[in-house]
Amino acid sequence: MSIQWFPGHMHKARLEMQATLPKVDLVIEVIDARIPYSSENPMIAELRGEKLCLKILAKADLADEAMTQDWLDHFESATATKAVAVTTKDIPTIRRIKQVVHRMVGDRSGRMINAMIVGIPNVGKSTIINVLAGRTIAKTGNTPAVTQRQQRVNISDNLTLLDTPGMMWPNVHNANSGYRLGLIGSIKDTAMDYTDVGFFAARYFIEHYSERIAERFQLDEIPEQELEFIEAIGRRRGCLGKSNMVDIDRASRILINEVRTGGLGKLTLETPQTMRREVVLTKAAVAEAEEKAKKRDEKRKKQFRAKQKAKRKSREMEW
Incomplete structure (x- = not known):
């Protein structure tokens, strides 16, 4: 299933994120513990570059615990990246995110740490923000695209969060990822x-x-x-x-x-091995599609030039 759900506010959010990223110390990306690969936004990885990143595997209470640990180990193996698993009910663990951020950024001599928190729609980002802030700041809901504009949230302990709208990417090329996103409710039901x-x-x-x-x-x-x-x-x-x-x-x-x-209990829909396999297959499929599109465009150009040549020849004969 190919997902093409990219409302106008998401395009705006991407531009705003691109403009703001140079001013932040760290990116916090909230992903779904049931589909850590499919709920990662490749656009965010492209925009943040080498900037520090904390991966938060949300809704871990719905995921297979052993597989969640495999994913934590996978993310921790990357440079400049840390990872923690949280549930919306485990308030102490969510609050400890502040300490993780401080350790990652290092000694700032009392200066404010600016972190951008991002994630796809309906991943639990707003709930995490509200727990960290100790008050209701961000709207929460079980439908995608609840937050639709950036907002700055002052957290205690010299930490400020820049909350961004839940953002998909224009085309989910990996069909399996599209199915998984639809399955957990990260895209609107009208788009699936x-x-x-x-x-x-x-x-x-x-x-x-x-x-x-x-x-x-x-x-x-x-x-x-x-x-x-x-x-x-x-x-x-x-x-x-x-x-x-x-x-x-x-x-x-x-x-x-x-x-x-969660009626089926704790389950995870992909593994790091799944990710590595599908990354290769998706790249090959995209390359093949691009090559077909290129050949199709070349054929159309040749047909157009042939028609133009025929028209010129016809006019010359009339003269």
Whole structure:
């Protein structure tokens, strides 16, 4: 599934971020612990360059603990990067983010530390800001794009946060990342197809979480095919229409909602190994698409020049 959801305020936010980044000491990027790779905004990595970065794996209470540790180790191996996992209920851990920031930036002799906090929509960024500030500063919600403008938040201990709108990137080239973003609710539902996302989730759960799915939906056996899987869920949850046929869209919505609300327990939808594999495949796919587009443009130019030449020749013959 190719995601192309980039509202006008996100384009504005990108320009504002680009202008403000040179003035900040550190970038705090909030990502979803269930999809640390897919919820990383490549545009942010490109803009921040070598600037210090703290990765916050939010909603860790919904993610597989062992896989979360693998991701923390992965991020910690990068230069100028630290990583912590937090949940919205673990207030002390969120508050310790301030100490991590101070250690990363170093001794400032009492001077204010300016940090920019960024993240994709609906990743939990606003909740973290409110906990750090000790008061309600940023709006929170379960739908994407709640924050739509930059705001400066003064935190105690000589720390100021520049809050930015939740920002996607113009094109999610990795189809699997698009499905994962849709699955956890980081894009608006109007920009995705529930059935497509449901089938993607079914494929993944059949391979990785089959026993848990069977227990949750009280299935006697695990179907091997996506359609059978969705139909089995639909029958268990009463998603039946005419002629006792399963409503695939309704069943897919139920599966997606179970993921978003944590009904299926702690799960992670990708690993560092997954990331490395998909990065290679995505680069190859993008390169192939660009080459096809280049050839298509060249063909159109040749056709245009041939038509122009034919017109000139026709006029010369008339004279």
